[in-house]
Each structure stands twice: as structure tokens, then as C-alpha cells.
Amino acid sequence: MKKSVLFLMILFTGLNLFAQADADAILGVWETGSGKARVKIDKSGDKYVGRIVWLREPNDENGKPKVDKNNPDANLRVKPLLGYSMLKGFEFAGNKKWDNGTIYDPENGSTYSCTITMTDNNTLDVRGYIGVSLFGRTDVWKRVVVKKS
Amino acid sequence: MANLIKRLLLFFFIGLITLPAFAQEPEPDDEEEDFSMYADAELADGAKRFCTNKVLDQSPNKLISIGYDFQGSHDMTVGAWGTIPATTVRVNQVSGIRLNGNVPVISKTNMLLNIGYSYWEAHYSMAQFSNNPFVSTLDTRGLRTAGLMATFFKPLNENQYFIIQAQADLNGDYFLPDFEPLSYLRYSGAAIYGWKKHDRLFYGFGMSRTYRIGEVNYVPIMLYNYTFPSRKWGIESALPVRAQLRRNFNPRTLAFFGYELEGQSYRLSNIEGIEGVKNPELRRSELRIRFTFERSLKDFIWISAQAGLRYNWNFNVDEGDFFRGFFGEQPYLFENSLTNAMYFNVSINLVSP
Numbered sequence: 001m002k003k004s005v006l007f008l009m010i011l012f013t014g015l016n017l018f019a020q021a022d023a024d025a026i027l028g029v030w031e032t033g034s035g036k037a038r039v040k041i042d043k044s045g046d047k048y049v050g051r052i053v054w055l056r057e058p059n060d061e062n063g064k065p066k067v068d069k070n071n072p073d074a075n076l077r078v079k080p081l082l083g084y085s086m087l088k089g090f091e092f093a094g095n096k097k098w099d100n101g102t103i104y105d106p107e108n109g110s111t112y113s114c115t116i117t118m119t120d121n122n123t124l125d126v127r128g129y130i131g132v133s134l135f136g137r138t139d140v141w142k143r144v145v146v147k148k149s
Numbered sequence: 150m151a152n153l154i155k156r157l158l159l160f161f162f163i164g165l166i167t168l169p170a171f172a173q174e175p176e177p178d179d180e181e182e183d184f185s186m187y188a189d190a191e192l193a194d195g196a197k198r199f200c201t202n203k204v205l206d207q208s209p210n211k212l213i214s215i216g217y218d219f220q221g222s223h224d225m226t227v228g229a230w231g232t233i234p235a236t237t238v239r240v241n242q243v244s245g246i247r248l249n250g251n252v253p254v255i256s257k258t259n260m261l262l263n264i265g266y267s268y269w270e271a272h273y274s275m276a277q278f279s280n281n282p283f284v285s286t287l288d289t290r291g292l293r294t295a296g297l298m299a300t301f302f303k304p305l306n307e308n309q310y311f312i313i314q315a316q317a318d319l320n321g322d323y324f325l326p327d328f329e330p331l332s333y334l335r336y337s338g339a340a341i342y343g344w345k346k347h348d349r350l351f352y353g354f355g356m357s358r359t360y361r362i363g364e365v366n367y368v369p370i371m372l373y374n375y376t377f378p379s380r381k382w383g384i385e386s387a388l389p390v391r392a393q394l395r396r397n398f399n400p401r402t403l404a405f406f407g408y409e410l411e412g413q414s415y416r417l418s419n420i421e422g423i424e425g426v427k428n429p430e431l432r433r434s435e436l437r438i439r440f441t442f443e444r445s446l447k448d449f450i451w452i453s454a455q456a457g458l459r460y461n462w463n464f465n466v467d468e469g470d471f472f473r474g475f476f477g478e479q480p481y482l483f484e485n486s487l488t489n490a491m492y493f494n495v496s497i498n499l500v501s502p
Contacts, residue, residue, distance in 0.1 A: 031190075033201065035198045130448075135501070137501055137502045145192075
């Protein structure tokens with residue numbers, strides 16, 4: 001009896017670790033389709049979030065670091081874009097898919113529902129949409145490898 | 150001892166299972182991080198980068214658009230043919246709904262396929278009764294156009310791309326339940342090769358088969374979309390079909406000034422009283438010089454208001470659909486003219502992410 005319980009627990013633990021590895025496959029640094037930004041996806045609790053960690057053009061026309069000037073909330077318009085959380089609330093749904101999250105587009109200050117699908121180890125299909133997935137657009141993100149200095 | 154080891158093992162596994170659920174990881178936002186390390190990075194597996202089809206601050210793609218178009222009063226002079234004399238009538242208004250859609254069905258970094266549709270109505274209201282068959286069919290039936298289009302954007306690398314567009318339209322004096330035979334479909338399309346020099350400049354050159362001047366023609370086309378460094382102004386154009394200067398007040402408020410050449414060939418299947426004429430085709434084309442204001446009402450719902458001058462380019466009637474080109478000398482069945490009119494167009498739109 002004890003051996004059976006122990007076996008089941010080891011099996012469950014093993015499965016849990018594999019599932020966790022699948023869920024965490026999204027972690028890392030990704031470049032957006034336009035190549036204008038890189039986003040680091042981290043885990044926060046049991047959710048996955050993403051921050052802007054690099055901008056191709058980090059400064060505005062006055063040479064100052066870009067801020068979130070298009071945010072509908074006036075209080076947030078002074079917040080620097082570098083370090084900004086643009087992906088929020090993603091949960092692993094299995095089958096290489098993360099959903100229930102949102103994506104923020106600093107270009108226009110809009111937040112969209114979003115689903116992320118990993119098509120291979122280095123590629124994410126990031127689909128932002130309005131209401132239903134049909135009314136959306138998919139941006140393909142590529143994993144970037146940070147060079148060790 | 151054995152029991153103790155078993156209990157420790159049990160405790161270890163239970164801990165392993167439950168720890169992740171209770172683990173409180175810090176919010177990444179709270180972490181201090183040196184972002185400079187992410188500048189020196191390269192794409193995994195040597196993946197390629199591709200250019201996008203938009204410049205910075207370009208007006209948003211309209212997924213769904215429901216609009217109303219209105220032209221004010223003007224005169225219509227209809228030429229003579231056969232025993233039917235020329236006549237001039239006063240048109241009180243031309244108005245109708247305009248439904249449009251343009252949905253990306255494949256949206257990848259290395260490929261974009263948009264499928265679009267359109268349905269436009271033009272109802273003519275004449276100031277007085279006319280027994281001219283052409284005027285009569287416009288007055289009683291109006292004009293309709295229903296179309297499907299596909300636009301394929303293929304970036305080749307970070308700077309080059311090509312676009313293929315195909316469109317099929319059913320235009321005529323039909324009523325909605327009684328569509329014309331599909332053999333009356335009018336096909337147009339374009340192929341463009343171009344460059345995206347940087348995030349603010351996108352241009353290309355190509356050829357198009359178009360009915361924009363009312364009858365089928367083959368004309369060179371030039372795409373040119375540019376945003377000035379200040380990012381307050383821009384140009385959006387597909388010459389010679391349309392060009393407009395854009396003013397960006399903010400990402401949710403835009404204004405434009407420019408023109409568009411609108412045109413189609415309409416099969417007049419229901420015209421009565423013109424015995425001996427087969428397959429009359431109205432070659433309708435108008436140049437619209439206009440001011441447009443677009444603003445987000447809430448999130449992704451945008452309103453667009455447009456007003457300007459409608460200048461008649463072509464309103465003649467041919468017998469059958471054929472290629473005349475710029476140098477063809479085939480005569481029209483009868484030639485018509487319209488005086489210019491003011492117009493406005495309002496629409497409510499669902500815009501794309």
C-alpha cells in the first residue's frame with residue numbers, strides 16, 4: 001500500500017514537473033515582429049507577464065527616454081517605456097498556449113485581449129484581439145539570445 | 150529508521166508538489182534591472198526579420214465600417230441616342246449606405262492575407278419625373294455594388310516586400326434579392342513591389358487593372374506612405390487613385406486632406422425602353438476632394454466624418470464592357486455629364502489592433 005502511494009506521488013510529481021517545464025517554455029526575451037522592441041517574459045506568481053527591456057529607438061524627438069505618452073490614464077503618461085509591463089495575466093492553458101492575458105500597445109495606448117501560442121521553441125504567435133479572436137492581428141515574436149559579456 | 154526515511158521522503162514530495170503554488174515571486178516590475186544587457190542580443194537560430202506593411206502613426210485598418218454617403222443637388226445632362234433626345238434633370242440627392250470590412254485572416258510576420266468586402270448603395274432622388282429610360286432606372290432602382298477583395302502582403306526581408314491584390318465586384322441597377330448573374334462580375338487587381346526604408350517610409354511601384362475611371366484600364370500605381378520626423382504629419386497615398394496629407398493630433402485623433410478617385414462599371418440590366426441596345430454599362434467615376442476627421446469614440450470604436458467636393462470624371466454609357474484605354478477611339482453609346490456637388494460621408498468603424 002505504502003509503495004503504491006509512494007509510486008503515485010513520484011509519478012504525480014514527475015508529471016507536475018514536466019507540465020511546469022512546458023508552461024515555463026515561454027520564459028525568456030523575445031523580439032516583436034516589427035523589431036522595434038524586445039520583451040522579457042517572466043513569471044509572477046502563477047501568471048506570466050512581459051516587460052519591455054529594449055527599444056530600437058529608446059529616446060523621443062527631444063533625446064529623452066520615451067515615456068508612455070499615449071496611455072489613456074494621464075497619471076501613467078510619465079512612466080518610462082523601458083521596463084513597462086505590456087503583457088499581463090497570462091495563464092498556461094496547455095498545448096503550448098497561454099491565454100486570459102492582455103497586451104498593451106504603447107503606440108496607441110490600447111489594451112487588447114491576447115493569446116500566445118508557441119509554434120516552435122523560438123517563435124511565439126501573439127494574437128491581440130477585440131472581443132473575439134477573429135477581430136485581431138497576430139504578431140510573430142522571435143526569441144533572442146542575450147550575448148554573455 | 151526506515152519509517153523515518155519514508156516520512157522524510159513523503160514530506161519532501163508533498164513539499165515539492167505544493168511549494169510552487171505558495172511561492173511568492175516578486176513582481177518583475179519591482180526588480181531593479183540593467184536593461185543595457187538586452188541590447189547585445191541576436192535572434193535565436195538565425196531567424197530572419199521582416200518588414201511590416203505600415204509606417205508609424207498610420208491610420209488604423211478598419212475591420213468593419215458602417216457608413217452613409219450623401220451627395221447634394223446637381224444637374225445631370227443625359228446625351229441623345231437613337232430616337233431619345235438629350236435631356237437635363239435636377240438631382241436632389243444621391244445617398245446610400247456603405248458597408249466595408251477588411252479582416253486579416255492570416256497574420257504572420259512573413260505573410261499577411263486580408264479578406265475584405267464592400268456593399269454600397271446609391272439612391273438617386275430626381276427633382277422631377279423624367280421619361281428618359283436612363284434617368285428613370287437611376288430614379289427607381291439606383292445603383293448597387295457588392296465586392297470581395299483579397300490583399301496578400303509578403304515581406305521578403307526587413308526592407309523589401311510585394312503586394313498582390315485581387316477584387317471582384319458585382320455592380321449594377323439590381324435589387325438586393327436579385328443579384329445579377331456572376332458573369333457580370335468585374336475583376337480588378339494590382340501587383341506592387343516595394344521597399345520599407347525605415348519605420349516612417351514605405352513605398353512601392355506596380356501595375357493595376359482598375360475600374361476607377363469607370364471603365365477597365367491598366368495603369369501604373371505608386372504606393373507612398375510617409376510620416377514626418379515630428380510624427381505630427383504624414384502622407385498616405387496610392388497614386389493615382391488616392392493621396393492624402395495626414396495630421397496626427399494624437400494616436401486617437403486624426404485629420405486628413407486629399408482626394409480619392411472612385412469608380413466602377415455598372416451593368417444596367419433593368420433599363421427599359423432602349424430597344425436594340427444590349428448590355429448597357431454605366432461608366433461611373435468621380436474625383437472626391439475631401440477633408441476627413443477620424444477619432445476614437447471608445448477604445449476600438451472610431452467615428453469618421455468626411456466632407457468635400459464631388460467632381461464628375463465619367464458618367465457615360467457604353468454598350469458592353471470592353472477595354473478602351475487612354476487611346477481607344479470607340480465611341481460611347483451616349484455621353485452624360487454631371488455638375489459638381491458637395492458631399493459628406495459619416496461612418497462608424499471597428500479598428501484593428
